[in-house]
Amino acid sequence: MTKSDAVEAVTPGRAYESPLRRARAQATRGAVLDAAATLFVRDGYLRTTMKAIAGEARTSVETVYAQGGKSALLLACVDRALGGDEDDVPLTDRADFAAALAHPDAADVVEGYVRAFAVVGARAGGLLVAFEDAAASDTATAELWAAAEQHRRLDLRRLVVAVAERGPLAHGWSVETATDAVWLVVTPRAAHTALTTLGWSIDLMAEAVTAQLRALLLPRSTLPTSGT
Incomplete structure (x- = not known):
């Protein structure tokens, strides 16, 4: 041979x-x-x-x-x-997000999802802020950023849909209105500012954003009492 x-x-x-x-x-x-x-x-x-x-x-x-x-x-x-690796797996299909979406209780879904996003924000926040800054003065980058923002909205919509599947949304909002509200609150720049300028820990940031999103999404009667 x-x-x-x-x-x-x-x-x-x-x-x-x-x-x-x-x-x-x-x-x-x-x-x-x-x-x-x-x-x-x-x-x-x-x-x-x-x-x-x-x-x-x-x-x-x-x-x-x-x-x-x-x-x-x-x-x-x-x-x-965002993913922590180069595997071709959508962000919200990854283990931490999937585990959050599996919670039977809407308040726990919000907490788990926010915590997963907080970890991602710590890992990718600086890059995402640089991306957004470039988009402000470069047309080609602006188009890429617009696409990325649509992906971010879809990721957050999965959270809103999961909450809506477990009960009515607060304020009588539709899924789309609630998604827009969450999209305005949960931003890469806000996460980066919290972790760098303010010096917050990931845990503190997750706690603060969880409180915000529970107030946005959950009817007052279903909100967890202080300390839970």
Whole structure:
């Protein structure tokens, strides 16, 4: 058997991909995304150049471009920060959110969902603020930000729907009106400000936002008493 025969026998019908090569490619991508995220937060998206990302990552500009253009890097950094990894799993399908949605009690759904969002806010807040700031002065980034905001609204709508499935919403609101109200309160910038400027812990931020959202969504008669 020749060497080529042996390779074909091991990997019939497809090219062989070395695990080592795959690991190196993943490590390179991780380094580039780490560098990009650092610079986007520190210097702002618009001021960050691909050359600067290459320097921060200690690699070539060509290697950085191989991971995508600057906007693609921004979106990849945001997705990774939101989910904590690069797995293609929607944010609210992840374990913490799914567990929150499984609670039978509406007040507990709100608490669990907010806590999951608080952890995400701590992880991704700086990047999301940099993203929003760039959108204010760059048309292409503004379009990406608008799409991201629609995704955020849909994520929050899942919370409102879950609460509505367990009883009437407060104020006689519809699901859409309640979603808009929550969307105005639960923002990346507010979370980032709470954790940085105010120096709040994740627990304190989650407690404060939970109280806000329970007041927005739950009829007064169903609100938990103080201390619960």
